[in-house]
Amino acid sequence: MSVPASSARPWARLRGLPWDSLIGALVIIGVGVVIGRQYLLPDKRMLAVMFAALVFGIAWRVDIIWGLGLLVLSIPYPRGTVFGNSNVAIILLLLVIWLLRVSQRQAALPQRTPLDVPLVGLLIAYIVSFYNVQNAHDLNFAFQNLQLVVAGIFFYYLIVNTVRSERNLRRFHMFQVASLVTICLLAIYEVGHPGATVIPGWIHFPGEVSSEGVTVHGTRVGGPFFDYELLSEFCAISLLLVAFLLVRARSATRRVLLSSIFLLNTFVLFATVTRGSIVSLAVAMGYLIWALRRRIRLIPFTGIAASVVGLFLLMNYFVATYTQSGDLIGRLLATEVKGIVPEGRSRAWADGWERFLQHPIIGHGPFYSSQTGVRTWFWPHNGYLYIANLVGSVGLAFYLWIIGKLWLVSRPLVDGLNDPSYAKSFLTIAHAQLILFIIDQSKIDFLRNEIYQFEVWILFASIVAAHQVARNERAARVPAAP
Structure with a gap:
């Protein structure tokens, strides 16, 4: 039986309405x-x-x-x-x-990556190290730390398997710069508002920043990492990326924007009042000068070098005089050394080494307990000692294997930063970033921070992604065999 036209007409009218637009508006x-x-x-x-x-x-x-x-x-x-x-x-x-x-x-x-084998080995070392976990309290934190490491490895593979073209590599770097801006802006807010709460129960700055074995004067900002040493390392590594993008910028708008970000990054770097990252950055910049020596012209280079030194001196003066942070250069000049060990690290490194020797093969497990019975241990303040304490010399060997592979795949393929290949040019900067990271980790341990350790996986993945993009470009240029 057919439906009367009069009763069907209202439904027809309803069907004629732009439901997609209405639902979208709602x-x-x-x-x-x-x-x-x-x-x-x-x-x-x-x-x-x-x-x-x-x-x-x-x-x-x-x-x-x-x-x-x-x-x-x-x-x-x-x-x-x-x-x-x-x-x-x-x-x-x-x-x-x-x-x-x-x-x-x-x-x-x-796709396979150069780090596959050592990553599997490191993961196995983490699992085996659970044998020496002492109690339920440590076991709970050990599982949490293992979870973070596994997530970091997944994150690495996500990046490497997503960033497979020059276009995606450029876009990924833009997201890194955007993240840097948010981190720096939050750190600047902390400079003027130490102890403030940005979002209750989420982002809260400590009112007084201190560190074991280190005497602190003035506010040292830690930003969202809540750790001034790791924020300083992050800013130093990011400064090299921003400088690379600035060198390759073609439009005036892009140059002004990146120059502003460079200044913002430099300000936060000095507001952390951390010596190690400045020393590591100086070594990395020295390497860059050597790597780019064939393209350097004396007169422009002298002017740029003088400008950089002047900027650093001016920024240090501004931060030390007009903010609540301290004098970075003053701290650097006041550094005391015991033999070849900085005074502020002598006790921490000694404790880290002594604790490592208790379980030198497979380590204490994925949690660094600062209290064993009545004995209090200082944090190692050394990324290599920290890993050795967690997963022993076996795990440390796999970690050093990862670093060695990154060193090999990041070796520069060109002698300039303006090569037509974006990936090849970036590898020169990536190698400098890796040098900075290797040196700076001798005085701080990234795995102790559940937030910052993901930034390290981003660094590792960006190096491998750039290497594989450059390799694919070379393969595409090779003519097929007849």
């Missing part, structure tokens, strides 16, 4: 209301859920490189959850999306 209004409420009354859980939903939507509907970029932006601001760090959750979410795309042939199949 979603936009709803999101706007939620964002407005969060702006006035921020809730840490709601903000984390909103960001995770944004990452998922963009990665699934647009492009996984954008989801990866948003993850890079969120890495410094994790939230604790019932299943671990929110960074771990978002990394696993992106990993699932990437695997789904691969299974549907929407993304390229995974």
Whole structure:
């Protein structure tokens, strides 16, 4: 039996309405209301859920490189959850999306990387080291630290398998710079507001910054890492990336923007009042001068070198005089050394070495306990000693293997920063970043910080990604055999 035209007409009218537009408008209004409420009354859980939903939507509907970029932006601001760090959750979410795309042939199949074997070895060393975990308290933290390391390795593979073209490498670097800007702005806020709470229960600056075995004068900003030494290392490594992008910038707008970011980065570097990263940066810059020596012209180089030295002196004077931070150059000149060991590290390194010798083969397990019975141990303040304490000489050997492979794959392929190949030019800077990291880790340990360690995996992945992009470019230029 046919439906009368009069009764069908209202449904026909409803079907003719632009439902997609109406639903889209309602979603936009709803999101706007939620964002407005969060702006006035921020809730840490709601903000984390909103960001995770944004990452998922963009990665699934647009492009996984954008989801990866948003993850890079969120890495410094994790939230604790019932299943671990929110960074771990978002990394696993992106990993699932990437695997789904691969299974549907929407993304390229995974590729091998130069770090595969030592990464597997390091992971096995972590698992074996659980044999020496002493109690339930340490076991709980050991599992948490293992979870972070596994998530970091997943993050590394996500980056390497997503950043497979020069275009994606450029975009990834832009996300790194955007993340740097947010970190520096937060650190600048901390300079004027030590002890302030930015978001209750989420981002809170310590009112008094101190470190074992180190005498501190003035405010030393730690930014979202809550650690001034690691923030200083991050700023020094990032300064090289910003300088690289500035050298390659072609438009006046881009040069002005990157110059402003360079100054912002330099200010925060000095506001940390940390000597080690400045020394490491000086060595890395010395290497860059040597690597680029064939392209250097004396007169322009002299002018640039004088400008850089002048900028550093001026920035130190400004930070020491007009902010609550201290005098970095003054601290550097006041450094005391016992033999070849800085005075501030002699006790920490001695404790780290003594503790390592208790379990020199497989280590104490993935948690560094500063209290054993009545004995209090100083933090090693040395990335290599720290890893040796956790996973023993076996795990340290695998870690050094990783560093060695990164050294080999980051060796410069060109003698300039303006080569037509973006990836080849970046490898020169990447090698300098690696040198800086290797030296600076002799006085600080990145794995002790559950936030900053992901930035190190970003560094490792960006080096390998650039190497593989450059390798693929070379392979594409080789003519096929007849």
